[in-house]
Amino acid sequence: MAHAPAKPKRGRPRAEATMRISPRFPVSTAGLLERASALRGLTVTGFVLESAREAAERVIAEESRWRLDEAETRKMLRLLSRPPRPNAAARRAQALSADVEIRS
Amino acid sequence: MSRFALELLDRSHDRKSFCSGLATVDDYLKQTARGHTEKGVSLTRVLVSADAVAPKPILGFFTLAPCMVEAAGWPDVPRGLPRNPVGAVLLARLAVAESEQGKGIAARLLALARRIAASSLAGTGGIGLVVDAATESLVGFYRRHGFLRVSAASRKLFLPTGSLVADVSATGK
Numbered sequence: 001m002a003h004a005p006a007k008p009k010r011g012r013p014r015a016e017a018t019m020r021i022s023p024r025f026p027v028s029t030a031g032l033l034e035r036a037s038a039l040r041g042l043t044v045t046g047f048v049l050e051s052a053r054e055a056a057e058r059v060i061a062e063e064s065r066w067r068l069d070e071a072e073t074r075k076m077l078r079l080l081s082r083p084p085r086p087n088a089a090a091r092r093a094q095a096l097s098a099d100v101e102i103r104s
Numbered sequence: 105m106s107r108f109a110l111e112l113l114d115r116s117h118d119r120k121s122f123c124s125g126l127a128t129v130d131d132y133l134k135q136t137a138r139g140h141t142e143k144g145v146s147l148t149r150v151l152v153s154a155d156a157v158a159p160k161p162i163l164g165f166f167t168l169a170p171c172m173v174e175a176a177g178w179p180d181v182p183r184g185l186p187r188n189p190v191g192a193v194l195l196a197r198l199a200v201a202e203s204e205q206g207k208g209i210a211a212r213l214l215a216l217a218r219r220i221a222a223s224s225l226a227g228t229g230g231i232g233l234v235v236d237a238a239t240e241s242l243v244g245f246y247r248r249h250g251f252l253r254v255s256a257a258s259r260k261l262f263l264p265t266g267s268l269v270a271d272v273s274a275t276g277k
Contacts, residue, residue, distance in 0.1 A: 063196075063236075064170065064171040064194060065171065065172045065174060066171060066172070066173045066174065066192075066234060066260060067174050067175075068173065068174065069255070073175040075254050075255070076173070076231075076254055076262065079252055079254075079262065079264050080231060080232075080264050083232075083265070083267040084264075084267050085267065085270070086250055086267060086269065087249070087250040089211075089248050090218070090249045090250050090270065092211070093208075093211035093214055093215040093249060094215045094218075094219075094269065094270055096208050096211055096212055097211075097215040097216050099106055099108060099212075100107070100108040100109065100110050100151065100212055100216060101106035101109045102109075102220075103109050103111045104110075104111050104112040
C-alpha cells in the first residue's frame with residue numbers, strides 16, 4: 001500500500017500548558033530543597049516536580065491495593081467459602097445485556 | 105441485530121460531550137482513561153449505539169483494572185487466605201450519561217463488567233470483583249445487584265469470582 005504524504009498538522013504544535021505556582025517555603029525547607037536538588041543535579045523546580053509526581057503515583061498505586069483488617073478478612077473468608085448465586089437483579093441485568101455486542 | 109455495542113475507548117468516541125453529573129468521573133474519562141487504556145494500566149470500555157459513527161456518543165462506560173487484596177497488619181491470618189496479597193479485579197469506575205439515565209444502561213454496563221471480569225479471573229485466577237462506590241446511593245445500586253459490603257467503614261463492596269455470572273445454560277442460553 002502506498003503511503004500518503006503525512007498531512008501537516010494544523011495550528012501551533014501543542015505543548016502542555018504550564019501554570020506558575022510560587023509556594024512560600026520556610027527558610028530551612030528551602031535550604032534543604034536546594035541542597036537535595038543540587039545533589040540530584042536538578043533545579044529546585046525540577047526536583048519539586050519530580051518528587052510530587054512520585055508521591056502522586058504512590059497515592060494512585062495505593063488505590064489498587066485493598067488492605068483488610070481482621071474483621072474484614074473474616075467476612076471475606078466467609079464470602080469466599082460460600083459465594084452467593086447471582087440474585088434476581090443481577091440475572092435480569094445479564095438478560096438485559098443480551099442486546100449488546102461486545103466488540104473489544 | 106444488536107442495539108448497543110461495547111468497545112474499548114479510542115479516538116472514535118466523543119469523550120468531550122460526556123456528562124454523567126459527577127465531575128471527577130467525567131474528568132477521568134476526558135483526561136486519563138484513553139492514556140491508561142492504551143498503556144494497559146486499566147481498560148475503559150464504552151457503550152455506544154450499535155450503528156453509531158465517529159464521533160460516537162458515549163452512553164456510558166466502565167473501567168476495569170487489576171488490584172490486590174491484602175490481609176495485613178494483624179497476626180494469625182486465618183487459613184484460607186494467603187499471607188501474600190491476592191489478585192482481584194477492580195471496577196474502578198462506572199457511569200452513565202445524564203441523558204441516558206433510567207434506561208437500564210447502568211444495569212447493562214454492570215452485567216458486562218461482571219462478564220468480562222469473570223473471564224479475566226477465569227484465565228488468571230483471583231478472588232473476585234471489587235468496587236469502590238463513589239457515593240452512598242451508589243452503594244445501594246451495587247448492593248441491589250448482590251455486591252457485598254465487607255466493612256461498614258468504607259464504600260468498598262465485593263463479589264466473589266463464583267458469584268459474578270449466572271449459569272445461563274439452564275435457561276437454554
